[in-house]
Each structure stands twice: as C-alpha cells, then as structure tokens.
Amino acid sequence: MLATKTPTITCTAHARVPTPAGEFQLYHYVNDYDHKEHLAFVMGDVKAGENILVRVHSECFTGDVLGSLRCDCGEQLEKAMHMIGAAKRGAIIYLRQEGRGIGLSKKLQAYNLQDQGYDTVAANLMLGHQADERDYWCAAAILQDLEIRSIRLLTNNPAKIEHLRELDVCINARVPLEAQTTEHNKTYLATKVQRMRHLLTLPATNDHTDAPPIDQFPARLTEQLQDLRQRAHHHYTKTKQPFVTVSYAQSFDGCIAACSGQPLRLSSPESMRLTHALRASHDAILIGIGTVLADDPRLTVRLVEGHDPQPIVLDSQLRLPINARLLDHPKPVYVATTATPDAQDRRHALEQRGIKVLQLPMDASGRVDLPALLQRLGEMGIQSVMVEGGAQTITSFLTAPLAHYAVVTIAPVFVGGLHAIGQQVNNHAAPLLPQLENLSHTSVGKDLVVWAELSWQNQTNAADA
Numbered sequence: 001m002l003a004t005k006t007p008t009i010t011c012t013a014h015a016r017v018p019t020p021a022g023e024f025q026l027y028h029y030v031n032d033y034d035h036k037e038h039l040a041f042v043m044g045d046v047k048a049g050e051n052i053l054v055r056v057h058s059e060c061f062t063g064d065v066l067g068s069l070r071c072d073c074g075e076q077l078e079k080a081m082h083m084i085g086a087a088k089r090g091a092i093i094y095l096r097q098e099g100r101g102i103g104l105s106k107k108l109q110a111y112n113l114q115d116q117g118y119d120t121v122a123a124n125l126m127l128g129h130q131a132d133e134r135d136y137w138c139a140a141a142i143l144q145d146l147e148i149r150s151i152r153l154l155t156n157n158p159a160k161i162e163h164l165r166e167l168d169v170c171i172n173a174r175v176p177l178e179a180q181t182t183e184h185n186k187t188y189l190a191t192k193v194q195r196m197r198h199l200l201t202l203p204a205t206n207d208h209t210d211a212p213p214i215d216q217f218p219a220r221l222t223e224q225l226q227d228l229r230q231r232a233h234h235h236y237t238k239t240k241q242p243f244v245t246v247s248y249a250q251s252f253d254g255c256i257a258a259c260s261g262q263p264l265r266l267s268s269p270e271s272m273r274l275t276h277a278l279r280a281s282h283d284a285i286l287i288g289i290g291t292v293l294a295d296d297p298r299l300t301v302r303l304v305e306g307h308d309p310q311p312i313v314l315d316s317q318l319r320l321p322i323n324a325r326l327l328d329h330p331k332p333v334y335v336a337t338t339a340t341p342d343a344q345d346r347r348h349a350l351e352q353r354g355i356k357v358l359q360l361p362m363d364a365s366g367r368v369d370l371p372a373l374l375q376r377l378g379e380m381g382i383q384s385v386m387v388e389g390g391a392q393t394i395t396s397f398l399t400a401p402l403a404h405y406a407v408v409t410i411a412p413v414f415v416g417g418l419h420a421i422g423q424q425v426n427n428h429a430a431p432l433l434p435q436l437e438n439l440s441h442t443s444v445g446k447d448l449v450v451w452a453e454l455s456w457q458n459q460t461n462a463a464d465a
Helices: 061-065 073-087 104-115 118-128 138-145 158-166 186-196 219-239 270-278 291-296 341-352 370-381 391-397 457-463
Strands: 008-020 022-032 038-043 052-058 090-095 153-154 172-174 243-251 254-259 284-288 310-314 334-337 356-359 384-388 405-411 435-444 447-455
Touching: 022 073, 022 138, 038 073, 038 138, 052 073, 061 073, 061 153, 061 341, 073 090, 073 153, 073 341, 090 138, 138 219, 138 270, 153 310, 219 243, 219 270, 219 356, 219 384, 219 405, 243 334, 243 391, 270 435, 270 447, 284 291, 284 391, 291 310, 291 384, 291 391, 291 435, 334 341, 384 391
Parallel strands: 052 090, 052 153, 153 172, 243 384, 243 405, 284 310, 284 384, 310 334, 334 356
Antiparallel strands: 008 022, 022 038, 038 090, 243 254, 405 447, 435 447
16 A cells, blocks of 8 residues: 555656567656666657557566566566557556565465465465555556556456556556466466456366266266255255255365465365265355455356356355455355344445345354254255355354265365364364264265265263263
8 A cells, every 4th residue: 555645756767679579668767655666668659648558567577587487477578568569659567566566585485385286376375465465556657657648458457457547547448468378377377367357268178177077987976966965855845944065175184274264275176076066966055254255266066067056155244345256156146144234335235236135143153143044045945055165164064063964075185274173163162063974985086075974963962961
C-alpha cells in the first residue's frame, strides 16, 4: 500500500536502443517511495496517444535474462517487444519487482518448494508472503509522465487490469499475451489459471491425462462407488436426512497441509479421478470457508463423466469472496451461516451473485449447527453429502458425530504439518471419534485409498459404562 504522501517519480535519462524488434527509447526512472529504478521501453510517438499498445512487465531475472523455461515471463517480454515493433508504436513499462514482489532470493527458495510438489502460490505462502505482492502505482505514474492517455494492455491477468484502473489508467482493451506451454512450465501456467484467475488457453493435456479413466480402474472401485450410492439412498429413505461421507487426502504421517491456510497437493492423478467420481456419486459437496479462502476450489466434476454436486459452504460470518471461482459453479452455491442482521449488506451482495444463503442457528461454539443444517438439506431433497475439507470441518462432522462413511486417500509422502484430526479434537473435553468397520483398501496410482463405515457404538457404550 502507498504511504499517505504521494510518491514522486522522475525520469533521469533516456537513450536510443536498437533491438531485433525495432528501435526503442529506454527511459530510466527513480522515485522517493520504493527507491527502485523502474524503466520504460518506448517505440514511436506516444505523447497524447490513445489506445497505445502497452505491456506492464514485472522483472524476472531468470526468465528475461537467463531464458528459464520454468515460467512464461521471458517469452512474454520478447513477444511484447515484437508486437509493439509490428505496430510501430507502444511501450513496455518494466517494473523492478522480482518474483511477484518477493525478491530473487525468496523466489529461488520458492523454486525449491515447487520442486517438492508445492505450486507457485503455496510456495509463496509458505515463505510468509502473499501469492502476489506486486504494486502498479509506478506503472501508472510512468504512463502519466509519458502522457499516454489510453492503452490496450498486453496481459492475461485480470488483477493487473483491476489494479491499474483503480489508479485511473484508461484501459480500452485487453490484448492476450500467451506463451508456449512446455513440460517445465505447464504446472506453473495451470496454477495461474486455477488460483490467480489468469486468462490462458491451456492445451487439453495436463497432469491428469496420463491417468486411466475411472472405468479402467480395478472393478472393486466401481463396486465400492455403487455400494456408496446404495448406502446413501437407503439411509435417506429411512431417515429423510443426508448420508454423510467424509473424504480427503492425507500424507503418510496423516497431514492434509503443511500448515493452516496453505493448500497442498497430495493425490496422484489417478486418485484425483477417483475424487471426482466420488463427487459425482453425491448430491452435494460441503467445505468450510477456510478451504475456500486457501484453495479457491471449483468443486466440479471434470475428470470423469458425471453430474456436478451441489456446493455448500460453512461460512458463519459470510466471508465468502464474491470473486471466488466457486461462484462460477454450474449450480448456485449454498452458504450455511449464522450471520447476524448487521451482515445484511454482505448477504445482499452474495445473493446478488446467485448464492442461496441458509440462515441457521449456531452451536455452543458459535459455529453453524450441523444437525440443523443436515435437517434443512434433507428437507430440500439432498440425499448424500460429501465433506471434503478442511480440518475443522472434517473434525466437526466426526466428533458431532454426524458422518457415516469415510474415504481417505493416503499419499506415500511425509509432510509434518496440519493433521485432518488434531488440535480441534484436543479442544474437546471428551472427544468422541468413530471406529472403522468393514474396512477395505485399494491401490490407486501410487496412493492407498481406504474405505470404511463409521461407528460410534462401542465408544458410546464405553462412555455409558
């Protein structure tokens, strides 16, 4: 964020720089805010120009200078130069904010975390930074100094457009700037699309395409999915309340994340297909607001054929972002809340986005009363609910007790982080956890998937004794 004082930016020099894309003028700027040397690479007469082709490019030493294939930065910079060269007029604003603002040293540390399986967003978060710490005030100031009135922005990033417009930059059009997808950058680009809203057209091949379709898994898996659907139907017919399946992926040492609020990809591609098949086998999928804020999931069925489940979010204080990807779900999102009347403005904003707010009583801890929620869902005809995360939500259903079945994927890695059932249980005076009955397990890809009925009968008897 900018200080109260308006920063001053000054052009100290400029010089002619011929390049393969054409001849540019390189402008050097200093300022009294971040004291960095920002640059502008300008071709042609842009003064008082309208619809000038502009690229606002953040420094990437590894990509821009070394030609690293881990990202698309270097290729984007080169393409932008050639596109401006072809237009004979335009500007590249080069901002000195390496690694989306975290600096080169931390960026290299993030690379090491990515090599361990974390995506670029998770790596930044694990290092104590935001997913994107860039600021664009200097770009706006340079455009003003160059007297460019309006621009066509070369970008795939909606957030960049939003930030520049907040700084009164007139953007008349977005011009896509897509790089080639390679073996080295495909995960990075997918993360940009999935977690940072970037507008990219990725090839059909991705991390999951090498996995066999669900009908090529062992026949036992198909039988177990069918059995689960039958259990749900029988339970609902008998009770008129949803059958609840708790399903999540954990490491070999029982962790679902490295630390709270930071997502961790654990499942193999084959296991992810099974997760999508489980989603398609339930009427609804339920997560806590913490999972939405950390993962920004879609909760759709994409890797197998099947229907999308009804998304439900536990959100006591109505913190669901109105730009969450979940709101693009084919079905309107249900938000279960205990929010008081003073949150009416927030509720109205969510309802304007098509969200159905379920007002429910709170339990003793101040959270959504889960039995009341299940009662409401049963009245709405929802026969089965898959609880997919996070740790607090999983623990709440297991200690209520309200879950009937568990499907747990165990990945062969150690994490040493946040357990699905840990501190939350310790906070209960007398935690009541289920026994596993009729347990079975199946190898899926490199993972082990455990299926089990949940029973509290023996624990209840022991407590009575």
